[in-house]
Amino acid sequence: MNVTLTMAWRNLWRNGRRTWLTIAAMIFTNVLLVFLISLQLGMYDTMIENSLRAFSGQMQVQREGYLDEPRMRETIAGSSAITAMLREQLGIESITQRAQGFALASSQERSFGIQLIGVEPAYEPLVSSLPGLLGEGRWLSDSNAEEIVLGRVLARNLQVQLGDEITLLGSGADGSFAAGLATVVGILDTGLPDADRSIAQLPLGTFQSIFSMPDQAHALVFEFPDLNQVPARKSQVETLLSKKQLLAQFQLAVHDWDALQPGLRQAIMSDMVSAWFMYGILIIVVSLSVMNTQLMSVLERTREFGIMLALGIKPGRLGRLVLLETLIMSLLGMFIGIFIGYLLVAWFAHTGFTFAGMAEAAAKYNMDEYMYPQASLLSLFWGPGTVFIGGMLAAIYPALKLQRMHPIEAMRAV
Amino acid sequence: MASVSCKDLCKTFSQGDTTITGLDKVSLEIERGSFLCLSGPSGSGKTTLLNAIGGLDQPDSGSISIGELRVDQMSKTELAEMRLHSIGFVFQAYNLIPVLSALENVEFVMQVQGVPAGQRRDKAMAILAEVGLAGMEQRLPAQLSGGQQQRVAVARAIVSEPALVLADEPTANLDSKTSAQLMDLFIELNQTRNITFIIATHDTRVMAYCRRLIRMVDGQIVGDDLQEPAAAAEPS
Ligand SMILES: Nc1ncnc2c1ncn2[C@@H]1O[C@H](COP(=O)(O)OP(=O)(O)O)[C@@H](O)[C@H]1O
Ligand SMILES: [Mg+2]
Numbered sequence: 201m202n203v204t205l206t207m208a209w210r211n212l213w214r215n216g217r218r219t220w221l222t223i224a225a226m227i228f229t230n231v232l233l234v235f236l237i238s239l240q241l242g243m244y245d246t247m248i249e250n251s252l253r254a255f256s257g258q259m260q261v262q263r264e265g266y267l268d269e270p271r272m273r274e275t276i277a278g279s280s281a282i283t284a285m286l287r288e289q290l291g292i293e294s295i296t297q298r299a300q301g302f303a304l305a306s307s308q309e310r311s312f313g314i315q316l317i318g319v320e321p322a323y324e325p326l327v328s329s330l331p332g333l334l335g336e337g338r339w340l341s342d343s344n345a346e347e348i349v350l351g352r353v354l355a356r357n358l359q360v361q362l363g364d365e366i367t368l369l370g371s372g373a374d375g376s377f378a379a380g381l382a383t384v385v386g387i388l389d390t391g392l393p394d395a396d397r398s399i400a401q402l403p404l405g406t407f408q409s410i411f412s413m414p415d416q417a418h419a420l421v422f423e424f425p426d427l428n429q430v431p432a433r434k435s436q437v438e439t440l441l442s443k444k445q446l447l448a449q450f451q452l453a454v455h456d457w458d459a460l461q462p463g464l465r466q467a468i469m470s471d472m473v474s475a476w477f478m479y480g481i482l483i484i485v486v487s488l489s490v491m492n493t494q495l496m497s498v499l500e501r502t503r504e505f506g507i508m509l510a511l512g513i514k515p516g517r518l519g520r521l522v523l524l525e526t527l528i529m530s531l532l533g534m535f536i537g538i539f540i541g542y543l544l545v546a547w548f549a550h551t552g553f554t555f556a557g558m559a560e561a562a563a564k565y566n567m568d569e570y571m572y573p574q575a576s577l578l579s580l581f582w583g584p585g586t587v588f589i590g591g592m593l594a595a596i597y598p599a600l601k602l603q604r605m606h607p608i609e610a611m612r613a614v
Numbered sequence: 615m616a617s618v619s620c621k622d623l624c625k626t627f628s629q630g631d632t633t634i635t636g637l638d639k640v641s642l643e644i645e646r647g648s649f650l651c652l653s654g655p656s657g658s659g660k661t662t663l664l665n666a667i668g669g670l671d672q673p674d675s676g677s678i679s680i681g682e683l684r685v686d687q688m689s690k691t692e693l694a695e696m697r698l699h700s701i702g703f704v705f706q707a708y709n710l711i712p713v714l715s716a717l718e719n720v721e722f723v724m725q726v727q728g729v730p731a732g733q734r735r736d737k738a739m740a741i742l743a744e745v746g747l748a749g750m751e752q753r754l755p756a757q758l759s760g761g762q763q764q765r766v767a768v769a770r771a772i773v774s775e776p777a778l779v780l781a782d783e784p785t786a787n788l789d790s791k792t793s794a795q796l797m798d799l800f801i802e803l804n805q806t807r808n809i810t811f812i813i814a815t816h817d818t819r820v821m822a823y824c825r826r827l828i829r830m831v832d833g834q835i836v837g838d839d840l841q842e843p844a845a846a847a848e849p850s
Contacts, residue, residue: 203714203722210713507709510670511770512698513726514691608670611705 208524215497222493223533226587229486230537231544233479233583235573238545239553240475242574244468248457249427253329254392256460257421258430261286261437264451266418267459272301272373275416276450282441283420289440290433292424296323297417299407303370303378305400309359314400316368318407318417321345327423330399335389337362343405349386351399360384372412380410430456479583487590494526494598505602506610519599526595533591534584541584545575618644618667618778618810623676625662625833636662637673638833644812646777649804649843651821652814654830660814661782662833667812668701668780669693680778698727702771702779702809707787709767710755716742716766717751723770741769745799761792765799772803779803781813785820797823801843 212219252258261282263274276282279297287295299318304311321340325331331339340347348366350358360366364384372378382402390396408414424433438454441447458465498505505518552570559569573579620643625636637659644650652660665671666678669685670693678685683696697703710719720738729737742751745765755763764784771779781800785793797820804811813820821827822844829837 203718203725206718207711207713207722214713503708504711507705508711509694510668510697510703510705511723512694512696512701513723514694517726608665 204521204524208521208528211497211501211521212525212528215500218493218496219529222489223529223536225486225489226530226533226591227537227540229482229587230534230584231541232482233587234538234541234575234580235544235548236475236479237583238541238573238575238579239548239571240472241576241579242549242572244471245427245574246568246572247468248464250329251461251464252427252457253327253423254390254395256457257327257423258427258457259422259424259434259437260455260460261420261422261441261452262418262455264453267453267455270300270418272371272411273375275299275373275413275418276420276452277416279417279420280415282446283417285444286420286437286440290436293323294326294423296320296327296421297404297419298324298421299404299411299413299416299418301370301373301378301407301411303368303410305358306367306369307358307360307364310357312354312358314354315398316370316407317399317401318404318411319401320404324401327421330388330390330395330401333388333390334386337384337386339386340401340403341385343403344409345403346380346382346406347385348382348400348402349388350384351388351390351396353393353396354398354400355384355387357397362387368410370411372410373416374412376412378411380406382406427457479586483583483587483590486587487594490526490529490591491594491597493529494522494595495601497525498522498598498601502605502610502613505605506607506613509605509607510611515603515605518602518605522599522602523592523595526591530588530591534588537587538580538584542575542580545573545579548573549575617646617681618642618812619677619679620663620667621677623663623666623673623678625659625666625671625673635659635833637666637676640676640833640835642828642835642838644810647804647808647810648826649801649811649824650813650826650828651824652812652828652830653816653821654836655816658830659833660816660830663830664780664782664812664814668703669696698723699774700776700778702768702774702776704764704767704771704779704781704784706783707760707763708755710763710770712755715752715754716747716758716762716769719755719766720770720773724773727774737773738769741773742766745769746795759792760787761789761796764788764792764796768796768799768803772807772809775807776809778810778812781811783815783817784813785815785817790819793817793819 263276266274283295283297287293297320301316302313303316305314321343325339335352340349362384366382366384368380368382370378388396388399404417408416424430434454434456438447441452446452508518509515549572552572554570621641623637623640627634627636640663652663654660666673669688673686688696711722714722717738720741721734724734724738739751742748745768747762747765750758750762758766785796788796800811801823803809815821825840825843827839827841828835
């Protein structure tokens, strides 16, 4: 082994307890960071996926401008053929058509203005989590059935129960008078207060005939097995649609989830920033403890450094020795920390992680009461990497102290 | 190299309001291959003079040259280079890097000197054998006696084959028998390798080894005598 490396290594163990304490502080911080970041990233993924599955899907094709101003007449004509083509070309079934419009819904007791959504009974469950959240009754049976499912609170507000009829009045896509009837077949318990208060879904065929928009839809909604596929799938769909002249002819646009739910990423970003503020403080504290350790260790060796300087060894080399010692310490702290952190994450990824009060909070956001941390290169190395950099930066000051050391004065120190 | 020449060296230290004289117009010529003692009571300026010659501390005025090199005009980096390659140092005690074995102490300096890795081990072993430490190469300084530690320091000082070795009270922490052995080693190296030795000491037994004896008092040279080195004359 190289003598300088030998020296650095042995120097660390001259005061083994102090060195281990410093390394232990790094390990502790790294384990904590790995766990928290894995949990955080895992939670974000779940949050995004849950939110997308409940509402917008991961990607949509719409008419240009519909996203900013959803007007009834901005429909995609021939939408069933386009959807069938896309299902075939993309090789996935989880693409569904939706239409939406406002109507005055009246039961025998009451009337409310509500937003109606037309969905494909066969495909909607592949894309959305809502059909799976039925509290009562059943899901829509057939595309032309005169049926409707309602959110729990909306049903209560309309004072309807399973089997009751609702009259729907509105204006059609062509501006004509729209009217229809639908029987309540299911009641949704989504756990999402907004959804429970507003959701009203009926079969697309029925919707199309009520609102005079045959074979038209407002959105084609996509769900992929993995959120990461979205960018590639988006350009694939864009290419397909423009090849078939559909993009330009019908003025279609493809939007990813980020465009569909802009608040989502923002919420995550601001959560991340506040978390990193806390992590930053932790990292600064550890870095200061590294700095303290290395300052002490330089101070204790003043005489020794004085002799080396007197022998003609340049201060830069001594500075590098101190950095090398810090490097060894930081690498130990990093890899042991990542290793233990990984084990912890792997364990909780298996069993799930929860704490007191989590169940209520989770219920409010339609989330699992258990959180599953997710190990990834990012979650394993991001925190510990920053701690490592912090430790190395903290060693610069002690190393610089050596540059101003004078051999004679240093040798006189005890 | 290694004829040392000092002219009118002055050095004062200020300590608070008082100024302390370290060197007062010291002029000195030392021939290549000399074996010379700087003697004098504590505080007489021996260390200050050695430090000035070795480029560890700059004089306030006067000139120092070692061979062609003007030590007083060199930059910090040049001085460090000179100390590393051309001058051997032996200090009073605790000269060694405590975490390195005898062998590694020598090897480390060789590494810094830029000796190729393949040559270091053999050369360090040979030099340790030469100073009488064969078989103790792997010991840490704490596992060596004071005299043995000084021998490691000597080995480290001469491994780059410098023409000049400066030793500041090298025997101060040694008993008289070990002191004598260390002085014998110095004499031997002086004779076999023609290394110039300048030894600062206030130990009269050490002085007895020296052919040339400089006496200092209050930063001035007050005596410069040639003598018949008593101990070295005896073949041992
Ligand atoms: N760094 C310093 N600061 C103040 N005074 C010093 C310093 N170095 C040496 N001296 C003083 O200079 C004088 C000569 O010191 P020194 O050369 O160490 O003497 P010696 O080695 O002969 O004992 C002494 O009076 C000493 O106190
Ligand atoms: Mg002295």
